[in-house]
Amino acid sequence: MKGHKAITLILMILLCGVLVYVAEDIPDFGDPKAPAIKYVKLFHLEAGASENALNQGRIPETISIALKERKFPLPSRAEKTPGAENDWDVFIPKEEAYYPKEEKFYRIKKEGERLHLYRYAFVVRWIEKGFKETGAPNMVTHGLADYRGYDTLGETVVIFTAGVSVILLLRRRSRL
Amino acid sequence: MNSKKEEENVVIETASRIMIPFIQLFALYVITHGALGPGGGFQGGVVFASSYFLYIVVFNIIEGKKRLPESVYTTLSSTGLCIYAGVGLLSIILSFGMAQYLNYGFIPFTSHFEKNRSLGIDLVEIGVGITVMAVMVSIFFDLAGKEKKDKGE
Numbered sequence: 286m287k288g289h290k291a292i293t294l295i296l297m298i299l300l301c302g303v304l305v306y307v308a309e310d311i312p313d314f315g316d317p318k319a320p321a322i323k324y325v326k327l328f329h330l331e332a333g334a335s336e337n338a339l340n341q342g343r344i345p346e347t348i349s350i351a352l353k354e355r356k357f358p359l360p361s362r363a364e365k366t367p368g369a370e371n372d373w374d375v376f377i378p379k380e381e382a383y384y385p386k387e388e389k390f391y392r393i394k395k396e397g398e399r400l401h402l403y404r405y406a407f408v409v410r411w412i413e414k415g416f417k418e419t420g421a422p423n424m425v426t427h428g429l430a431d432y433r434g435y436d437t438l439g440e441t442v443v444i445f446t447a448g449v450s451v452i453l454l455l456r457r458r459s460r461l
Numbered sequence: 462m463n464s465k466k467e468e469e470n471v472v473i474e475t476a477s478r479i480m481i482p483f484i485q486l487f488a489l490y491v492i493t494h495g496a497l498g499p500g501g502g503f504q505g506g507v508v509f510a511s512s513y514f515l516y517i518v519v520f521n522i523i524e525g526k527k528r529l530p531e532s533v534y535t536t537l538s539s540t541g542l543c544i545y546a547g548v549g550l551l552s553i554i555l556s557f558g559m560a561q562y563l564n565y566g567f568i569p570f571t572s573h574f575e576k577n578r579s580l581g582i583d584l585v586e587i588g589v590g591i592t593v594m595a596v597m598v599s600i601f602f603d604l605a606g607k608e609k610k611d612k613g614e
Contacts, residue, residue, distance in 0.1 A: 418578070419575065419578045426495050426501055427496070431578060431581075431582055434549070447596065448595070
């Protein structure tokens, strides 16, 4: 018995040490000055003459080829981001895999002689189209009850199951 | 029996009698305004259940069981779930199998697709609220009271 207790104590101390060590590495969350993650950077290209094509709404060959190599959905047209210089929104066409409607998918930004390609995060679509599609102004609710309706149904079933199991355990008329 | 009468406190009883309707009203507000502001079924259900907890704490558990009998809250806990699943099923039935499960837009409340969706969200929140309220009350009764003591008195 004594050996068991000693081993348990050592394991507990080790576990506490690991927890303290891990907690040291955790970054500071909830920094109010941190920018919102609206897009993820994919890659960058040499600009060349593709700026004119983008301004006319066409997608340059180089970008389509680069996207095809990396197996991303192919773009259909470009549009200038309102209120920004050297900045374009790129759309993907209808009936693309998983996207039945036309979606704003990439963002291209020109910095110096390079074109930086970003992919929009899902949050952007959620904020821009959520109210139009569901008619519920509260962003959390239309996520909870509409986009993730199955999930909430499951959560409700979990609560119901908790109630039933408490009834089964505590409301015993006869002792087992 | 007489000792119980002495324990009753006029101030607490009166205060809780005034508080409980307002707590319930607030709970209904939280549930119905889930789509407009902060809130929703889970929170509103818990607030509604807390009004019953206050009633049971101030008065005793027998009075509480008279107000909300065992048969009622056991049935309610599954009714809310049936409302949720039923709304999902209704969208399949009323669109003749065109829509997916839980796609509220196809339930013809109004002529607008988006308005149907928001009304479907409201119905679902009501279902969630009923279930959460009933399950919380059920767990509270099971933890608080013993059956034999109730029968003895």
